[in-house]
Amino acid sequence: MLSEFSLIDRFFARRAAAAPRADDGSLGIGDDCALLAPRRGEMLAISTDMLVEGRHFFPDVDPEALGHKALAVNLSDLAAMGAKPQAFTLAFSLPKADEAWLAAFSEGLFNLAERYGCDLIGGDTTGGPLNLCLTVFGSVPPQAALRRDAAQAGDDIWISGTLGDARAGLGVQRGEWPADASDTATFRRALERPEPRIRLGLALRGIAHAALDLSDGLAGDLLHILKRSNVQATVDVDAVPRSDAMRRLSPEIQQRCTLAGGDDYELCFTAPAAARAAVESAGREVAIPVTRIGTISALQSAADRPAIGWRNAAGTPLTLTLQGFDHFHAD
Amino acid sequence: MLSEFSLIDRFFARRAAAAPRADDGSLGIGDDCALLAPRRGEMLAISTDMLVEGRHFFPDVDPEALGHKALAVNLSDLAAMGAKPQAFTLAFSLPKADEAWLAAFSEGLFNLAERYGCDLIGGDTTGGPLNLCLTVFGSVPPQAALRRDAAQAGDDIWISGTLGDARAGLGVQRGEWPADASDTATFRRALERPEPRIRLGLALRGIAHAALDLSDGLAGDLLHILKRSNVQATVDVDAVPRSDAMRRLSPEIQQRCTLAGGDDYELCFTAPAAARAAVESAGREVAIPVTRIGTISALQSAADRPAIGWRNAAGTPLTLTLQGFDHFHAD
Incomplete structure (x- = not known):
């Protein structure tokens, strides 16, 4: 975690699926792994995308729009598979923990996530050139994919x-x-x-x-x-x-x-x-x-x-x- | 994909789980999503880690060792959950496609993956400062996690x-x-x-x-x-x-x-x-x-x-x- 751990915690962990949910035994952030299962008889559809500053978005991009788009392009892969969104992980490296930037980015990200019932279940944050890597999970009957x-x-x-x-x-x-x-x-x-x-x-x-x-x-x-x-x-x-x-x-x-x-x-x-x-x-x-x-x-x-x-x-x-x-x- | 698509293909797609496997209907790289299910009655344990040059490894690191370690630190999270490795995704950004570097990196990565029966099922590659993001999937009965x-x-x-x-x-x-x-x-x-x-x-x-x-x-x-x-x-x-x-x-x-x-x-x-x-x-x-x-x-x-x-x-x-x-x- 960044040394500015509390910032990360404030913007991400708070809105993540932290507690095990009684209904299905799943486990969110805070342990070595998240635990997730597809719906009964279905499979998990999984897609991962990496977005790099200067290549996938401009350095001065609106961070709220970036939060939206980073998840949207991954959800789009689930859509193309006919899968129903379930959860995602977020790993990112940041040159510095900028509070206003993180607030706006997480706002764009979670607003979209919540519209599709897609929980943040794990992640990793580190220092480094700006890079976002999301992995999304959806559920689909294999024969309907x-x-x-x-x-x-x-x-x-x-x-x-x-x-x-x-x-x-x-x-x-x-x-x-x-x-x-x-x-x-x-x-x-x-x-x-x-x-x-x-x-x-x-x-x-x-x-x-x-x-x-x-x-x-x-x-x-x-x-x-x-x-x-x-x-x-x-x-x-x-x-x-x-x-x-x-x-x-x-x-x-x-x-x-x-x-x-x-x-x-x-x-x-x-x-x-x-x-x-x-x-x-x-x-x-x-x-x-x-x-x-x-x-x-x-x-x-x-x-x-x-x-x-x-x-x-x-x-x-x-x-x-x-x-x-x-x-x-x-x- | 990098413009040097064939290099990526040569070192990664070749050893990935590309074809649907008859036994469980899973689907590897080449589609919008991979399809994966835990073993019957179990859940998927999921962990993601991002490794950044200069922070998690030296710029002159032996790429074969880096390939090993990038997967090893993720598999270690599965071990800590009591989960059996099943698959992983790999997203990375690279400043340039260096054939010798990719050959050694992929060798270290796949040698470890194959020892634990862990298939590459998806990924993303792009240009940018060196950054590796792996997400691993294991299977574990929830009550045994x-x-x-x-x-x-x-x-x-x-x-x-x-x-x-x-x-x-x-x-x-x-x-x-x-x-x-x-x-x-x-x-x-x-x-x-x-x-x-x-x-x-x-x-x-x-x-x-x-x-x-x-x-x-x-x-x-x-x-x-x-x-x-x-x-x-x-x-x-x-x-x-x-x-x-x-x-x-x-x-x-x-x-x-x-x-x-x-x-x-x-x-x-x-x-x-x-x-x-x-x-x-x-x-x-x-x-x-x-x-x-x-x-x-x-x-x-x-x-x-x-x-x-x-x-x-x-x-x-x-x-x-x-x-x-x-x-x-x-x-």
Whole structure:
């Protein structure tokens, strides 16, 4: 622990799951280990992410927003698995214990955690360059988990929400393109306060085949599904959902932000064509827009590689150059 | 991922639990989350540690030893809970992807992991100042978990192995005191290659009451048990086990290294006096020496605070000043 132990204790231990809970025998912080079990018949879905200053966030980031985002990007992985959040651990190194910074950071973190019933059950704090490492735990029936290797030929490809706003916000901050005050606020909110699509992930259990969350951009992330499922995709770039603010940027910037933007934390998932009404109903039920952007097909020969065929709304094939469009974190 | 993705893949993904295992439906790296369950009727014991260059290890540390130690200190937390290792996640930031460094680091890491049947199931890699964050998962029946709050008046206090060698090694490296080549090697091995007491932790299930692993020194760590169990302790400082190399240092240095040294990763546990033969038998069974160093007693009044009363072999009370003796990591 930092020598400023009482500060850490004040901002974190206080809101953590410290006491063993009578209902399930779990044990929170204060012992060598936390004790946790998934719900009966289920498994724990586990994901870990490390966020480094200057790489995943700016040194002058609003600490409340950082607390939110650090947990949000991890919860987004649970959403993409169809898992229900249960708990998380937090390890971080800090150059110094700054009371105002810790107060705001913990506020952003716990406000999100409490909305999803996700308890802090353990952690570690140390001195050093600013680094945050969170590990999240959710519960999911193994047969209902939304895996990357489950896409099937004939599936539709769906996207939640809209894409590209976070990258557009980074571009405005970097001076790559201008936007008016209102659009800048829209973009900045997308960049700083992504909302994990937990409720959608749960609603898609038993409906979707494959799913992942978009952190590095659609072009790169969808490929993960294609490779692990050994299939290919056709995507209508004009169907990719975007905000009104995004529509006010140039068509070229829109295309790059929506297809290779990164930091979206929306779900990309596949589902059989017969499930279209069920997918739309799931989206309505949780009040999260879902948009169909393409289809999955089988590889045509043994020499064929999983790849994305881009089309415009008229069905004309496009050759896109999306490499080299860096987003905030390239890892 | 680092742009040097193939290097990471080569050294880590290759030895990770990538494929779903038929026996239990678990899922390793390559998806949004890993899927893991404890053994039937058990719970997952979870611990996370962050290691920072310059604070927990020297910049010129042998990377193979670092790989070993990074996992060892986490497995030590499972040992202290009486949990059987199952899996771990690894997140790290690296200034650059150095092939020789990664090869040696991963070798040290996986050699230890494989000895304890502990699979890498997920992780994250990014650029940044060197920082390692591991989270380990073990399985333990909740009623058999060795908790810190379970010490009882009348319990003996036990220590595994010997204490102080790691701190003596740090002192030699820092030039605080000399040692000959053989003792230096002994100390250095203790500092760089602690052996997690997994088998002892398992053997103590149903025998020990409370347990923890010693990472910050006996004086500070034993207090955690006392505070959480609301009891006090009497410890014979001359009974604290030490190596022959340690015995060749001055009595004053011996006392400080063994009582406040840190980085020991030995178990400190309590067990009823009636279980002495069972404790000794458990130690013999796993070939790890166990030594009785004191006793637990009840607080004498409502004003009494959990504390350690130090005695010498003759039973004479000692007043020790152990504050200010810094070990390698003060957190």
